[in-house]
Amino acid sequence: LRVSLPAIGYHLLMPFFPAFAARYPEIEIELDFSDRLVNLVEEGFDVAIRSGEIADSRLTARTLGHFRFVLCASPAYLAAQGAPASPEALKQHRVILFRFPSTGLIQPWALRGFQLTGAHQAHAALTVNNIEAMIRAAAAGLGICYVPDFIVNSMLARGELCEVMPGYCERTGAFSALWPTSRYLSPRVRCFIDFLKAHWGSPQKPEMPAGPR
Numbered sequence: 001l002r003v004s005l006p007a008i009g010y011h012l013l014m015p016f017f018p019a020f021a022a023r024y025p026e027i028e029i030e031l032d033f034s035d036r037l038v039n040l041v042e043e044g045f046d047v048a049i050r051s052g053e054i055a056d057s058r059l060t061a062r063t064l065g066h067f068r069f070v071l072c073a074s075p076a077y078l079a080a081q082g083a084p085a086s087p088e089a090l091k092q093h094r095v096i097l098f099r100f101p102s103t104g105l106i107q108p109w110a111l112r113g114f115q116l117t118g119a120h121q122a123h124a125a126l127t128v129n130n131i132e133a134m135i136r137a138a139a140a141g142l143g144i145c146y147v148p149d150f151i152v153n154s155m156l157a158r159g160e161l162c163e164v165m166p167g168y169c170e171r172t173g174a175f176s177a178l179w180p181t182s183r184y185l186s187p188r189v190r191c192f193i194d195f196l197k198a199h200w201g202s203p204q205k206p207e208m209p210a211g212p213r
Contacts, residue, residue: 001027001028001046001047001189001192002029002030002032002044002045002046002047003029003030003032003046003048004034004038004040004043004045004047004048004049005034005048005049006033006034006050007033007034007035008131008148009031009033010031011150012049012065012150012200013196016199019199020192027188027192029192032045035102036102037050040178040179040180046186046188047177047189047193048177048178048179049064049176049177049178050175050176050178051173051175051176058180059179059181060178060179060181061176061178062177062193062197063174063175064174064176064177064193064197064200065175065197065200066172066173066174066175067148067150067174067175068148068171068173069109069110069149069171069172070147070148070149070163070164070166071109071111071145071146071163071164071165071168071169072138072144072145072147072152072156072161072162072164073138073143073161073164074139074140074161074162075162076141077094077141077142077144081094083164083165084144084165085165086168087111087112087165090109091123093143093144094123094124094142094143094144095123095124095125095143095144095145095146096126096127096134096137096138096145097124097126097128098127098129098131098145098146099127100129106127107146109146110171111165111168111169112169112170125137125142126143131147134147135151135155135161138161139155146169175200177196177197
């Protein structure tokens with residue numbers, strides 16, 4: 001079973017992947033983590049996991065789960081610099097920006113009543129094109145970052161990061177499983193998609209569903 005996922009997809013998949021592998025040991029899986037848009041048919045992928053709008057009418061999509069963006073910083077940074085109380089206050093803080101590798105554009109921060117679009121509106125302590133580097137820099141106290149919640153939920157729970165200005169982030173998104181409309185949905189693909197749908201965002205040791213009938 002060949003699956004294409006975004007580069008950060010392991011945050012979502014790996015917590016419950018051992019349970020899937022234990023329930024379906026006969027299914028061999030190849031995971032390809034990449035942010036590029038793959039051609040499922042030409043490249044031989046059975047299913048792709050992607051976020052955002054699905055523009056290709058040749059693909060069938062099933063929504064798996066939703067996420068939201070959050071602002072977060074380390075406890076040490078907030079202790080030293082204070083926590084901003086409004087989007088305008090971000091101009092007095094150091095921020096860590098993300099540059100999309102595919103376009104070279106800076107990711108805007110969509111906040112209630114405000115949109116941070118670049119370093120000219122705040123002091124960019126760091127700009128990176130890798131999300132892992134961004135959250136590690138934030139955890140090290142370099143500034144405030146803007147990330148999908150599923151990437152930092154465990155760090156927030158452990159106290160390595162703190163959410164900043166909760167309620168101000170307006171952007172949400174969804175992940176979907178995609179497969180070619182013209183292709184027969186094989187039992188192994190259906191098992192995989194059903195498992196993802198059932199356990200998306202669940203604790204790290206999900207119950208294993210009944211096997212295929």
